[in-house]
Amino acid sequence: MNVAPPKPARNWPLLIGTIAFLVGMTWWSGHGIGFSLTELLCNLAGGQRLLQESWPPDFAFLPRLYGPFLETIYIAIIGTVVGGILAIPVAVLAARNLTLGRVVWFADRNFMNILRTLPDLFWAMMFATAVGFGPVAGALALSVFTIAVISKLWSESLEAIDMGMPEAVRAAGGTWLQMIQFGAIPQGLQHYVSYALYAFELNVRASMVLGLVGAGGIGMILETQRANFEYERVTMIILAVLVAVLLIEQLSESIRKRLA
């Protein structure tokens, strides 16, 4: 028979200590960045004025968003496709059960980690120095970002596949590449598509942020209008972006659900 163990006593010192630590850390960090509650309250009036100027959204501006918006989507698509293709070998070589020896595995893992550690803005800057600010640099940055996202997730799915089929391919005299193509990838395909769609969602958002630093598209328009104090247009842009991102996420999610 199962006897329930006695309920452990609450560890009060630990609880109080944790709370004290969190409060202390927050105060210290806030102090560090010059955050002051009084100042914030004084500025609320300014915030209110800004809000008033931003309303109502300037719907007449909406048609002019069409072109930049497409550009944003193009950047996201190119990033997803290029990155999605390059992520395939990176993921396969990072999967312990499929890789080509310890050295390759180790190198690929580290490569993957470096890609993942550096933020997309860093890559945008790197490519901007190489090819100049603009959509191309944005698409390249998102390609790198996509490799990082997909390869990390997918290499983990690949490590969980049933190795029976890959072995059957090898037993039939197949090469390593054929073992991957015919034995492993069919099992990981659903996950791959799902991760690629997820990467696309992230890329649409990232593509807007990259626009703020000059990669073109909707983010760039937003930055221009903000700099010109056209706050009603800014509101319009933010609304449009909100709707578009929600739509894309819904679409992508419904496809992914259907795949699962």
Added chain:
Amino acid sequence: MNENQGSIRFTDGNIVYPNGTVGMKDLNLEIRPGEFVVIVGSSGAGKSTLLRAINGLNRMTSGTVEVDGTKVPQKDGRELRLLRKRVGMIFQDFRLVKRLTVMSNVLIGRLAHVPGWRAMFNLWPAHDRDVAMKALERVGITEKAWVKASQLSGGQQQRVGIARALAQEPAIILADEPVASLDPVTTHQIMKDLVRINRELGITTLVNLHFLDLAKQYGERIIGLRFGELVYDGSAANVTDEDFRDIYGRDFTEDDVLDEDVIG
């Protein structure tokens, strides 16, 4: 089909797994081209270890295994692939790509026969499609060629597994407990298929079984393994219950036979 008809020879073969388990012990064994050999032994006796040594899926710790007088290469590479091309394998769990058609699965048996780029882009030569279709014909499921493998029954899936092996146009077929996941009726059908194919094409066939009555009914030659050692080698016609008792090291239970009324 092959001038070399698929002879196998183990010489002082030993396999010790990295964790120290002995999978094969001092094995000396010769199998002639075209033989139908059933390998029996209780679970863990080393049946799979023996089969998988023949196509190099398991490496020898010492001793050699030869196919048609050529040593089975002990490292990955072209030589080993060329050997595997001539050795078809059939698995207990079928090992099909469920989401692909039967035809795509059988064509995997042609991978070693066509240029890599053709297989990669699914541009199979007419000849190879033909061989695959003939293989399906041989196991009687041509009408399923364009059906997804996931839609087939267990027995049909194993037939696809056999067809994939046949598509290799092999000199040897290794079947590792091919009927262990099937019901009794299907089991007999698959065993009959294997025997018939062996007779028709003269492909050397090694079948691992753990059912004694099946071994006796379908085997020509029976090999008994115990703790990785060869403890019986003789014709199926002469094998006695006493021999089986020696191989298994214990009396039979219902688990050792497929049709229970066979136990005397």
